[in-house]
Amino acid sequence: MRLLLTGFLFIASSARAQIDSVFFRRVFNEALENGQAYSRLGELCKTIGSRLSGSPQADKAVAWGKQMLSGYGFDSVYLQPVMVPRWERSKTEALSFTSAVFNTAIKGEKLQDFNCEAFEELPLKPSKNHKIPAVALGGSVGTSGKLQAGIVSVHSDAQLDSLGKAGVLKGKMVLLNRPFPETYLNTFRAYGACVGQRVNGASKATAFGAVAVLVRSMSNRCDLHAHTGVMIYDDKQSKIPAMAVATAVANLLDKLSQQDPNLRISMELGCQSMPDAPSANVVAETRGSNYPKSIITFGGHFDSWDQGEGAHDDGAGCMHAFEALRLLKSIGYQPRHTLRCVWWMNEENGLRGATEYAAVAGKNNEKHLAALESDRGGFTPRGFGVDSVFLPKVLKYKALLDAYSIGEIEKGGGGADIGPIRKVNPNAVLVGFIPDSQRYFDVHHSETDVFESVNKRELHLGAAAVAVMIAILDQELD
Amino acid sequence: MRLLLTGFLFIASSARAQIDSVFFRRVFNEALENGQAYSRLGELCKTIGSRLSGSPQADKAVAWGKQMLSGYGFDSVYLQPVMVPRWERSKTEALSFTSAVFNTAIKGEKLQDFNCEAFEELPLKPSKNHKIPAVALGGSVGTSGKLQAGIVSVHSDAQLDSLGKAGVLKGKMVLLNRPFPETYLNTFRAYGACVGQRVNGASKATAFGAVAVLVRSMSNRCDLHAHTGVMIYDDKQSKIPAMAVATAVANLLDKLSQQDPNLRISMELGCQSMPDAPSANVVAETRGSNYPKSIITFGGHFDSWDQGEGAHDDGAGCMHAFEALRLLKSIGYQPRHTLRCVWWMNEENGLRGATEYAAVAGKNNEKHLAALESDRGGFTPRGFGVDSVFLPKVLKYKALLDAYSIGEIEKGGGGADIGPIRKVNPNAVLVGFIPDSQRYFDVHHSETDVFESVNKRELHLGAAAVAVMIAILDQELD
Numbered sequence: 001m002r003l004l005l006t007g008f009l010f011i012a013s014s015a016r017a018q019i020d021s022v023f024f025r026r027v028f029n030e031a032l033e034n035g036q037a038y039s040r041l042g043e044l045c046k047t048i049g050s051r052l053s054g055s056p057q058a059d060k061a062v063a064w065g066k067q068m069l070s071g072y073g074f075d076s077v078y079l080q081p082v083m084v085p086r087w088e089r090s091k092t093e094a095l096s097f098t099s100a101v102f103n104t105a106i107k108g109e110k111l112q113d114f115n116c117e118a119f120e121e122l123p124l125k126p127s128k129n130h131k132i133p134a135v136a137l138g139g140s141v142g143t144s145g146k147l148q149a150g151i152v153s154v155h156s157d158a159q160l161d162s163l164g165k166a167g168v169l170k171g172k173m174v175l176l177n178r179p180f181p182e183t184y185l186n187t188f189r190a191y192g193a194c195v196g197q198r199v200n201g202a203s204k205a206t207a208f209g210a211v212a213v214l215v216r217s218m219s220n221r222c223d224l225h226a227h228t229g230v231m232i233y234d235d236k237q238s239k240i241p242a243m244a245v246a247t248a249v250a251n252l253l254d255k256l257s258q259q260d261p262n263l264r265i266s267m268e269l270g271c272q273s274m275p276d277a278p279s280a281n282v283v284a285e286t287r288g289s290n291y292p293k294s295i296i297t298f299g300g301h302f303d304s305w306d307q308g309e310g311a312h313d314d315g316a317g318c319m320h321a322f323e324a325l326r327l328l329k330s331i332g333y334q335p336r337h338t339l340r341c342v343w344w345m346n347e348e349n350g351l352r353g354a355t356e357y358a359a360v361a362g363k364n365n366e367k368h369l370a371a372l373e374s375d376r377g378g379f380t381p382r383g384f385g386v387d388s389v390f391l392p393k394v395l396k397y398k399a400l401l402d403a404y405s406i407g408e409i410e411k412g413g414g415g416a417d418i419g420p421i422r423k424v425n426p427n428a429v430l431v432g433f434i435p436d437s438q439r440y441f442d443v444h445h446s447e448t449d450v451f452e453s454v455n456k457r458e459l460h461l462g463a464a465a466v467a468v469m470i471a472i473l474d475q476e477l478d
Numbered sequence: 479m480r481l482l483l484t485g486f487l488f489i490a491s492s493a494r495a496q497i498d499s500v501f502f503r504r505v506f507n508e509a510l511e512n513g514q515a516y517s518r519l520g521e522l523c524k525t526i527g528s529r530l531s532g533s534p535q536a537d538k539a540v541a542w543g544k545q546m547l548s549g550y551g552f553d554s555v556y557l558q559p560v561m562v563p564r565w566e567r568s569k570t571e572a573l574s575f576t577s578a579v580f581n582t583a584i585k586g587e588k589l590q591d592f593n594c595e596a597f598e599e600l601p602l603k604p605s606k607n608h609k610i611p612a613v614a615l616g617g618s619v620g621t622s623g624k625l626q627a628g629i630v631s632v633h634s635d636a637q638l639d640s641l642g643k644a645g646v647l648k649g650k651m652v653l654l655n656r657p658f659p660e661t662y663l664n665t666f667r668a669y670g671a672c673v674g675q676r677v678n679g680a681s682k683a684t685a686f687g688a689v690a691v692l693v694r695s696m697s698n699r700c701d702l703h704a705h706t707g708v709m710i711y712d713d714k715q716s717k718i719p720a721m722a723v724a725t726a727v728a729n730l731l732d733k734l735s736q737q738d739p740n741l742r743i744s745m746e747l748g749c750q751s752m753p754d755a756p757s758a759n760v761v762a763e764t765r766g767s768n769y770p771k772s773i774i775t776f777g778g779h780f781d782s783w784d785q786g787e788g789a790h791d792d793g794a795g796c797m798h799a800f801e802a803l804r805l806l807k808s809i810g811y812q813p814r815h816t817l818r819c820v821w822w823m824n825e826e827n828g829l830r831g832a833t834e835y836a837a838v839a840g841k842n843n844e845k846h847l848a849a850l851e852s853d854r855g856g857f858t859p860r861g862f863g864v865d866s867v868f869l870p871k872v873l874k875y876k877a878l879l880d881a882y883s884i885g886e887i888e889k890g891g892g893g894a895d896i897g898p899i900r901k902v903n904p905n906a907v908l909v910g911f912i913p914d915s916q917r918y919f920d921v922h923h924s925e926t927d928v929f930e931s932v933n934k935r936e937l938h939l940g941a942a943a944v945a946v947m948i949a950i951l952d953q954e955l956d
Contacts, residue, residue: 032660182510185882220935380914382883404663405886436858438935457698457916
C-alpha cells in the first residue's frame, strides 16, 4: 500500500499542471478576494516608511520582512547577509535664490500642475531670498558652508559641451534641464533619455569648472516635488555637490536665468557618505516537487530612497513577489522547480544585494532557470518583457493573458537586480513585469511615493499576473 | 487655373485619408506635447466645480463651455436648450447612531483602507452619539424633522424579500449592504451587479414597511467616503428617504446591528425636488468635406453629481471629445463627414439632454452614422466597445491600436447618452471608449472625484485614442 501510494504521488506530482482558464481564474480570484499584498505594503509604509540602504529603517524593514514572511508557512524564509554602501542626507539641506526681477515666494497653490505655465504671469518685483523645493541627489558630497554662484541652464549634452568649451560654466552652478520627451508612450523610455544628466552630470560639469549642479527632476509632471536618485562621480574629476529641483522650479530658474544676469543661487548641503553597513536580502522559498535544485527567482528591491515611503519603488515589487508565492501556495499549486521570492537590498545605490545574490548562487552551484523582476511600480498590469528565446512559449498563452488584460508581451526581459544572475547561469530566462507606466514618474524617488498612491486592486492584479507568469515558467522550463 | 485648382481640391478632399502609423503618431504626438484637455479640465474643476443639473454651477459651466470651445476655431459652437429636473441637497443632512456597545468616534485615520478590517479591534464601550459620513441619494425626499429607527442590514434582494415577508423590516431603517463582487476584473460589471439596490432599493423596502434606507456606497474601496447617485421611486409606493453610507461605515453598522439589538439610527434630511429648470447641451462641430449632412457624434455628459468636482465623471469624457475634435483639426485632418462634439446635460438624473438631442436630430432629419461615448473616466486607455456590425472594420486596425496600447476591442458599443440616437437612426454605429476601470469607483460620485485624481498623460492618451477612433469611423463609414 505504501509503495503504491508513493508511486501514485510521484506520478501526480511529476505530471505537469494545466495552466488554463481555470488556473488563471483561481489565481485572480484569490488575489482579488483575499490578497495580502496591499495590507502588508500598508504596514511596511506606515510603520517603517522609507528604507535607504544602511539606514536604521532598512534594518527594521529587513527584520519585519523576515518575520512577516515566516507567518505564511513557506518552506523556508531566510536572510542573505550583504554589506551595503551608506549615504546619509543631513538636516542641513537648503537651496535658495535671489533675483532682482522676482520677489514672489514660490507657493505650491500657484503652481498647480493644471496651470504650471502660470510662471508667465507671476509679478516681477525687487529681489528677496527664495527657498527652492530641492533635495540632494544620492551620493552627492556636501558643501563647505554656504556655496553661492550664478546659474547657467543647459538643455542637452551638446549645449553643456559648447558652453563649457566657451568657458561660460566656470564658477557657475549648472542647471541640467533636459525635460522628459513627452511623446514617448512608455515613460521609462523618457526616463532613459534623461537620467544620464542626473547620474553623470556633475562630473561632466566639473570638467568645465562648474561648482555645483542642479538637476531637473526626472518626472513627467510639472509640479513642486523634487525627485532624488543616484548620481555617480567620475574619480578623475573633483566632486561637486548635486541637487534635484522640482520640474516647475527648473522651468522658473531657466526663465529667470535668461532675464536676470544677476540671479544668484545659494546652496548648503550636509549630506555625506559613511562606511559600509551590514544588511541583507530577504528570501522566501517553496521547494520544487520534481527539481528542487532548479530555481525560479522573482522579486523586487527592498531598499528605497529616503523620500516618501518607497511604496511604488519598490515596495510594490516586493509585495508582488511575496503575494505571487502566497497565491500559488494558497491555491494548492505544486511547483516542479523551487520558487524563490527575493527582496534584494541596495538596488538604488550600489546593487550590492543583487551582486551578492549571484555570487552566492555561483558558490553554491545553484541552477537558475529563470528570474523575474518587478520594479516598475504597483500600477495596473499590462504585460511582460520576455527573453526572445522564451517568447514562443509565452505566446502559447497569449489568449489567456489577453483575457486578463496582461497580454502586452514585449521582446527583452531583464532588470537591474536579475541581470547579475546571468553571470552564473548564462541561460537563465529573464522576464520583466510591465505595469502601466503613465503615473510612475509622478511619484518615483519623491515625497509623493507613499502608500496612498497605490491602488489595492491594481496592486493585487499585478501580483496575480506575476503568479501566472511564474507558473508558466515553471511548467515550460526544464 | 481656377477650374483646375477646384478640381484638384475636390479630388484631394474626396480621397480617403490613410489612417496609418504616421497618422496615429501625429495624433498622439499632438496630444502628448500640446494637449489641452488637462488644463481645460483643471479650469472647469477649479473655477466652477460640480455641476448638478439645474444648479447655478451647471449654468456657469454651460456658459464657460461655449466660450471656451469658441476659442478654437471650430466651424460652429452652439447650445441646444433643454429643460432639466432639479433636485437640491440641503445643509440639513445628518446621520448618526447611538449604540450601547460602541463609543469610539469614527476617525478617518483609524479606518484607512490598509487596515479597514480594524473595526474588529475598536473598543466596545458605553454609548454616545456618533456622526456617520453619509450623503443623501440624488432624488431622495427629505425627512420631516428627525427620523429615528432601529436598523436591519441585508445583503441581497432575496434576503430583503424574506426578512420583509417575515415582518422584520417594519418601522426600520434598512441598510442595503451588498458589496461589489471583487473577482470581476472590470469594475463596471461589479457596479452593474450592485447598483440596483441604490436605484430601486427604497421602494422595495417601503413595500415591507421600512421608514428609510441606507445604501452601501458603490465602490471597491473600503474607506470613509460616501458615494451618492440617482435613486428612483416607484410611484405606487410611498416615498422614504435614502442615503449612501461609506463602505467602511456599512461594514461597521452591519457588525453593530448584529451585536447591539438597541442600535438606533437618527436621520435628518432637507433635500428636495424643485421645478424643472432651463439648461443646455453644448455642441462644437467641424463640417464634413464630402458628406456634411452625415454626422459622427462623440461626447460625454457635462452635468455631474454635487460631490467632488465631476472630474472623472464626466469632465474627463467631455474633455476627451473636445480634445479629439481639436487634435484632428490641429493635424489638418479633413473629415469626410461632420464631426460633432457634444456635452450632454443631465445624464446623472434624467437623461434629458440626450433625449432632447435625439429628438432634435429626428426633427431635423439628421443622419447619424455613428456615436461614441466616453463616460468611464479619464484613466489610461485600454480600448473600445464596438457594435458587432462594425467590429470587422475596427479589427483591420488592431495592430496599430495595439501599438498604442488601445487594442482591447470588445463586442458591444453603447452608453446612456448615445442610446437615444438609435431611435432616430437605427443603423448608427455605437462605440464606447474603454479606459482602465480599476480606480473609477474609488472616486465615482464622491468628494474624491476632483481634478487631482486625474493624471495628465492618462487623460491625453484617452483623447488621442478617441480621436483615432473617430477618424476610423469617418473613413470606414458611408
